[in-house]
Amino acid sequence: MNRTVPLISFVTVLTIGFFVKAQTVMSKPRPDAEPSRQASHVSQGDGGPGTLAAVADPSVSPEAAPLARKMIKSFRLSRLGRRALAQSNYPVAEQFFRQALAAYPRSDEAKTGLAQALEGEGRSDEASNAYRDAFKGANPLSSYSTFPSDIAALARHGIVSEEAGEYQEAVKSFNMARQWLNNKAVVPLNESFDPKGLPTPQLRAMLEVVRGVALIESKNQDGQDRSAEALEAFGQAARLEPNDARVQFYHGYGLRKAGQFAEAQAAFQKAAQLDTEGTVKAATEDNLRAVQAHRR
Numbered sequence: 001m002n003r004t005v006p007l008i009s010f011v012t013v014l015t016i017g018f019f020v021k022a023q024t025v026m027s028k029p030r031p032d033a034e035p036s037r038q039a040s041h042v043s044q045g046d047g048g049p050g051t052l053a054a055v056a057d058p059s060v061s062p063e064a065a066p067l068a069r070k071m072i073k074s075f076r077l078s079r080l081g082r083r084a085l086a087q088s089n090y091p092v093a094e095q096f097f098r099q100a101l102a103a104y105p106r107s108d109e110a111k112t113g114l115a116q117a118l119e120g121e122g123r124s125d126e127a128s129n130a131y132r133d134a135f136k137g138a139n140p141l142s143s144y145s146t147f148p149s150d151i152a153a154l155a156r157h158g159i160v161s162e163e164a165g166e167y168q169e170a171v172k173s174f175n176m177a178r179q180w181l182n183n184k185a186v187v188p189l190n191e192s193f194d195p196k197g198l199p200t201p202q203l204r205a206m207l208e209v210v211r212g213v214a215l216i217e218s219k220n221q222d223g224q225d226r227s228a229e230a231l232e233a234f235g236q237a238a239r240l241e242p243n244d245a246r247v248q249f250y251h252g253y254g255l256r257k258a259g260q261f262a263e264a265q266a267a268f269q270k271a272a273q274l275d276t277e278g279t280v281k282a283a284t285e286d287n288l289r290a291v292q293a294h295r296r
Contacts, residue, residue: 070104074104075109077096077099077100078107078109080096081094081097081100091117093116100113111133112135112153114134118130128160128166131157135153135154135173151181152210154173155174155207155208155211155214157169158170158177159204162204162207167195168196171197171203172195173207174210177207177210178192178210186253186283187249187280187283189210193206201241204237204240205237208237209234209250211233212250215230215233216230216257227258228258231254231255233254234253237251238251243274245272248268249271249280249283252264252266252267252271252287253287264287264291268288268291269288272284272288
């Protein structure tokens with residue numbers, strides 16, 4: 001035990017040094033940047049608590065160390081990919097995520113990141129396949145329920161799938177994400193969608209709501225909130241389903257989080273008018289009071 005602590009501290013120092021260097025590298029992205037050259041700095045650092053412990057713990061078998069190193073390398077390349085995504089540098093992001101997958105092919109972070117990069121490049125068919133691979137066998141009630149960014153990507157998978165005409169794949173994504181949303185959201189979405197049914201604006205709207213809720217609870221790689229992205233998702237949902245009380249409630253919720261109180265009040269009032277079954281009544285009244293207090 002006494003030997004492990006100094007080792008962890010030493011690796012932590014290396015980790016901090018790496019992330020400072022990574023921020024410097026990514027702060028001025030160039031369209032012609034070579035990801036492999038930028039990634040040459042990736043050789044030591046923190047792959048997360050589990051892999052850090054595996055490398056630092058002298059009791060870990062020698063056979064496990066190479067795998068831990070691959071996981072660390074993949075983690076760090078994915079971090080660089082996320083920074084490129086945040087700056088809309090999709091080709092560079094794609095290369096980082098592909099290198100991350102080459103280092104550790106089972107990385108869910110790299111898989112979802114690659115899908116998002118491909119989508120950003122306008123390569124919808126490839127993005128749909130990448131999303132499908134990322135969420136193959138995913139269980140929303142276990143690990144994925146703790147990773148909002150992955151749930152947002154899951155909703156994007158559903159949206160991209162429906163746009164590509166793969167309705168059953170879109171429904172599968174929504175029904176999986178819906179289970180997560182019902183554990184997190186202010187207003188649950190209780191119904192499931194029928195994979196044999198017809199594509200509907202309601203399905204797309206619900207997927208956007210799922211994505212918005214996930215984004216509003218998460219932060220980007222620079223530690224900033226993602227309320228602007230969430231508001232974009234809620235706004236898209238409201239355009240798709242303007243007469244759904246729950247959708248209007250979440251649009252108001254996103255506007256309130258973004259500090260647009262007059263617009264939020266209008267959205268909440270519309271939700272209350274549309275809510276004939278009392279689904280969003282209590283949540284709408286609470287949010288209206290909060291918004292009105294801000295406007296006084």
